[in-house]
Amino acid sequence: MRVVVVGGGVIGLSIAWRAATRGLAVTVVDPEPGRGASGVAAGMLAPVTEVHYGEEELLALNLESARRYPRFVADLEEASGIRTGYRASGTVAVARDADDLAALDELVDYQRGLGLDVERLRSRELRRLEPGLAPGVRGGAVVAGDHQVDPRRLVAALLIACRRAGVTLRGERAAGIRRRSVILSGGQAVDGDAVVMAAGAWSSGLEGLPAELAALVRPVKGQIVRLRGAGTPAISRNVRGAEVYLVPRSEEEVVVGATVEERGFDVEVTAGAVHELLRAAIELVPDVTELGLVETAAGLRPGTPDNAPLLGTTAWDDLVLATGHYRNGILLAPVTADAVAELLATGVAPTEIVAFSPRRFERVLT
Numbered sequence: 001m002r003v004v005v006v007g008g009g010v011i012g013l014s015i016a017w018r019a020a021t022r023g024l025a026v027t028v029v030d031p032e033p034g035r036g037a038s039g040v041a042a043g044m045l046a047p048v049t050e051v052h053y054g055e056e057e058l059l060a061l062n063l064e065s066a067r068r069y070p071r072f073v074a075d076l077e078e079a080s081g082i083r084t085g086y087r088a089s090g091t092v093a094v095a096r097d098a099d100d101l102a103a104l105d106e107l108v109d110y111q112r113g114l115g116l117d118v119e120r121l122r123s124r125e126l127r128r129l130e131p132g133l134a135p136g137v138r139g140g141a142v143v144a145g146d147h148q149v150d151p152r153r154l155v156a157a158l159l160i161a162c163r164r165a166g167v168t169l170r171g172e173r174a175a176g177i178r179r180r181s182v183i184l185s186g187g188q189a190v191d192g193d194a195v196v197m198a199a200g201a202w203s204s205g206l207e208g209l210p211a212e213l214a215a216l217v218r219p220v221k222g223q224i225v226r227l228r229g230a231g232t233p234a235i236s237r238n239v240r241g242a243e244v245y246l247v248p249r250s251e252e253e254v255v256v257g258a259t260v261e262e263r264g265f266d267v268e269v270t271a272g273a274v275h276e277l278l279r280a281a282i283e284l285v286p287d288v289t290e291l292g293l294v295e296t297a298a299g300l301r302p303g304t305p306d307n308a309p310l311l312g313t314t315a316w317d318d319l320v321l322a323t324g325h326y327r328n329g330i331l332l333a334p335v336t337a338d339a340v341a342e343l344l345a346t347g348v349a350p351t352e353i354v355a356f357s358p359r360r361f362e363r364v365l366t
């Protein structure tokens with residue numbers, strides 16, 4: 001069984017690695033593996049703090065992937081010899097004023113109603129847990145199960161694990177797609193028994209895609225800031241406010257994100273966005289002012305009409321979509337990789353991805 005994967009972000013590489021370890025012959029086509037959204041992402045693994053009203057099916061998939069994370073990174077670290085920066089340190093959601101607190105209380109009620117593990121904290125309890133928070137914060141909640149990983153380390157580890165598992169990496173752009181074949185920008189065809197479309201925000205752009213798929217994925221811009229300073233970061237867990245989140249990394253780095261903007265394929269970093277991210281971060285954690293500004297970046301999330309991924313076969317049974325992971329692609333890598341590798345190896349979609357079949361849009365679009 002030969003599989004051609006278009007796109008070497010966290011999703012394409014995770015699938016390639018898991019499929020190759022099951023004995024499939026895998027080729028990944030990507031001119032710049034790891035340079036898409038996966039190289040920009042903050043790396044929060046946050047099914048609970050990211051839950052949105054009405055997205056319970058997606059929550060179940062996110063929770064399942066979070067459950068699989070420890071095993072996924074253990075396997076990957078062993079296969080690659082690279083540490084992924086996975087940290088089971090939890091998250092605090094923080095309300096800065098009365099409006100934030102009212103919204104947070106409502107969200108905590110909703111989360112608890114879904115049976116999720118969330119503990120509401122008063123301001124003093126919150127600051128005892130995270131002394132770096134501003135004295136004025138009004139209260140919050142601790143979510144013990146929402147963790148983090150370093151996406152750049154994850155991608156580096158996946159590239160090595162893929163090579164060691166025998167995956168062929170073709171450093172070229174795919175221009176078009178045919179039944180059982182990917183056409184490279186130079187005109188050459190790479191044939192396979194199945195093609196996996198995992199090109200993130202670019203997944204709808206390939207010439208020759210079935211018409212009903214050509215408009216499903218759109219880019220959603222996100223800007224982010226990386227800060228660094230000597231000594232330990234001012235916080236020990238992910239901190240999520242109403243306008244901004246902060247993710248502390250073990251090597252003295254704090255990632256502050258992120259904007260959500262509908263601007264097509266624009267990836268310019270703007271002064272206004274950086275200003276807003278830093279202002280909101282400093283309001284929550286004042287010591288952030290002392291940190292050095294080491295990087296600003298913008299990436300493109302692969303968005304879909306219902307914010308949920310596209311996982312499974314299409315009207316072409318040899319074309320599998322694994323894209324549209326929007327805000328949660330880092331979190332969803334383990335479950336996506338396991339499920340798509342299973343689908344490729346057996347021809348049967350595992351139950352956890354059935355609700356995310358791309359075919360759910362066929363009726364709407366025809």
Ligand SMILES: Cc1cc2nc3c(=O)[nH]c(=O)nc-3n(C[C@H](O)[C@H](O)[C@H](O)COP(=O)(O)OP(=O)(O)OC[C@H]3O[C@@H](n4cnc5c(N)ncnc54)[C@H](O)[C@@H]3O)c2cc1C
Pocket residue numbers: 006007008009010011012029030031032033034035036037038039040041042043044045172173174175198199200201202206221222223224257258259298299300301302322323324325326327328329330331332
């Ligand atoms: C600012 C920001 C913060 C985020 N924070 C988080 C977070 O905290 N937690 C989380 O879970 N998710 C987060 N995300 C979302 C996450 O980054 C994405 O959902 C995820 O990276 C998608 O992975 P992917 O592999 O599908 O796409 P990408 O990582 O974008 O990879 C797509 C790949 O396809 C390649 N490609 C494109 N076109 C072609 C072509 N024609 N031929 C061949 N290859 C092609 C590109 O070079 C790229 O390598 C964040 C995103 C952004 C932008």
